Amino acid sequence: MLKRIDTWQIPDIGPVAVETSDRARYTRITLKRSGEVKLTIPAMVSLDQxxxxxxxxxxxxxxxxxxxxGLAEMPVAGWSEARDLLFDRLRELAARHGYQFNKATVKNQRTLWGSCSHRNNINLNVNLLRxxxxxxxxxILHELVHTRxxxxxxxxxxxxxxxxxxxxxLQRALRRFRLNA
Structure with a gap:
């Protein structure tokens, strides 16, 4: 169980929430997209350590x-417009590079930017537009290559x-954008 035990004010960092956990085995620093910094420490670690x-x-x-x-604001007004933009781009890139896929779906996923099934069905995350x-x-090209x-x-x-x-x-650059933070 997490238990907040202190909040430190660190110059150039801001507030740091310090929490202890009975389950933690290692000291861990977590950075959130909101700017929040959290330090989780095992129960046996002192505040000085x-x-x-x-x-x-x-x-x-x-x-x-x-x-x-963080991700940019969604550049479209509605779900159907977002879906159409992603489908159009998927079809355009597939045609340009000679790929074929079975069907495509746009979802609001929390952890994946995209996926390709063994049947060549491609799922794209609506947040790609951000x-x-x-x-x-x-x-999109990553998923199209998975069709082969x-x-x-x-x-x-x-x-x-x-x-x-x-x-x-590009894969490293993509990792800097968090879906679930």
Whole structure:
């Protein structure tokens, strides 16, 4: 069970909620999109030990907060418009690069940007519209490549690299955008 035991005011960081947990095995720092910083400590760790740990990670916190990006506002008015925009882009990229898929669905998912089933059904997250266009296209192309390669093999990454350039750097950039934060 989590129990808040203190709130620290840290210069250049702001308030830090300090919580203890009977279940925690390690000291953990959590950064939220809202800017909230939380320190969770195991029950047997003292506040002095926790503070030393936290102070040793301040540069890491600042670096990750700077890199941490929230999603933009939804650029469309309604669900059907969002679905149409994503379907149109999916069909356009599939036709341009010679991919075929069975059917497509747009969902409001909490953890996945997209997925491709073994039957080549593609699911896209409506929140893709809140990403920069380059990352939106990366996700769509990633799922289209899965219609040929059902895993993340070397052949998969080679084909995706041929479409987007440096797929691994786009994958890293996408990780900076959080769906469930």
């Amino acid at each position: 926790a503070r030393r740990f936290f102070d040793s990670r301040i540069a890491w916190i600042k670096r990750h907060r700077r890199d941490f990006r 990403l920069p266009e380059e990352l939106r296209d990366y996700v 390669h059902k895993n993340h093999s070397r052949a998969f990454w080679h084909e995706l690299d041929g479409l987007v350039g440096d797929a691994k750097s």
